[in-house]
Amino acid sequence: MTQEEIYAEAIGRIRERRRAAERLQETRTDQIRREIPETAELDNQLRSACLSITHVLGKGDNRAKLEEIARHSMEADAMLRKILAAHGYPEDYLDLHYSCTICDDTGFTGGKPCKCLEQEIGRVGAEALNARSQLSLSGFDDFSLSYYADLPTEQYYAMQQNLAVCQEYAADFSPERAGNLYLFGGTGLGKTHLSLAIANEVLKKGYNVIYDSAINLMHILDQEQFRRTRESGDTLPSLLECDLLILDDFGTEFDTAFSRSMLYTIINSRVNAHKPMIVNTNLTHQEVQDRYGDRILSRLQRDGCIWLTVCADVRPVCVMCCTCT
Ligand SMILES: [Zn+2]
Structure with a gap:
């Protein structure tokens, strides 16, 4: 999607929320008029007060008239709220309830x-x-620890701990507070599953999350940079701005000057802006250092981050802070 298409879609969704709030108010008004007929007269008074204000505003000295209309409508409104409460409804049941109270x-x-x-x-x-x-x-519900039952006991318990850390990360997630999470370990040991389960929970909270493999994202960025067409999107700003970025299979992308530069830009920008990331990789710390140099590794190690090793063979499973090297 181009930026214009994204903007148009977003505006369309916001407008639909406003229409939905108005439809809900109409539906509730009809329902209450049927159930409590005495509210109909009060509702009519409130509506005609709105019309009267519009009418009076166009005339000369109208302060006294406006005050009178305002007093009448406040009385009608207070009476309506009392009646609603007396019938077991919230007092604001017939108000417009916008999703965003800042911009209605x-x-x-x-x-x-x-x-x-x-x-x-x-x-x-x-x-x-x-x-x-x-x-x-995927979800945490279908992440089975029985898959790790053949691991030495110490490592099985470490996997249990990894699962708990990921669940806690998802449960406590907010873009302002969450740190970064790095999952190291061999293929097929559940790194992707755990991070997609976190994505699932974070999406349910209403935050925007981008999850993709490094190879796919680098391919998209490469296409947008070097093979642009009219339909090309503009992916980099989304990668920098989203509430949570999940970079899967870090280290499997084609190693080019462009991909290194893009990865450094993404990681550096997000670390500087304190925007959370989850990075999964099959590489060891040493391999990350050998491939990307100190610059990327030092960015990955900065700020409050959790490093989980989901691995049975490279080193003991551990949960460490950013001082882990
Ligand atoms: Zn708003």
Whole structure:
């Protein structure tokens, strides 16, 4: 998707939220009018007060008239709320309930895009990218520790601990507070499953998450940079801005100057902006250092991060802080 298409889709979704809030209010109004007929007269008074204000505003000295209309409508509103409460409904049952109370689901506040619109743009961009990913979401429920039953006891318990760390990371996730998570270990030991289970939980919280393999993302960025067409998207800003980026199979991408530069840009920018990442790799620390040099490794080690080794053969399974080398 191009940036224009992403923006148009995001605005469309915000407007649909506003329409949905208005439809809900209409439905509730009809329902309450049927159930409690005495509310109909009060509701009519409130509606005609709105019309009267519009009418009076166009005339000369109208302060006294406006005050009178305001007093009447406040009385009618208070009475309506009392009746609703007396019948077991919340007092604000007939109010408009917008998803965003800052912009009332218009997408703009003070002439600028509201935070909700920015979040929706991020979400649409992430969805478009994830649709191209070969990874599919999984859950913690179908992550079975029995798969690790043949490991030495110490390592089995370490896997149990890894699972608990990932569950806790997902449960406590917020883009402002979450640190980075690096999962090292051999193929087929559950790194991708654990990180996609985290993605699943974080998406349920309403945050935007991008999950894809390093090889796929580098291919997309390469296409956008060197083989642009009119349909080409603009993926890099989404990778830098999304609430959580999951970079799977770090180290399997083609090793080119472009991919190194892109990976450094992504990792460095996100670390500087304190934006959380999950990085999975089959490489050992030494191999990361040999392949990417100290620059990337030092960025990966910065800030509050958790390193999990999901591995039976390279080194003992461990859960360590960023001082782990
Ligand atoms: Zn808003």
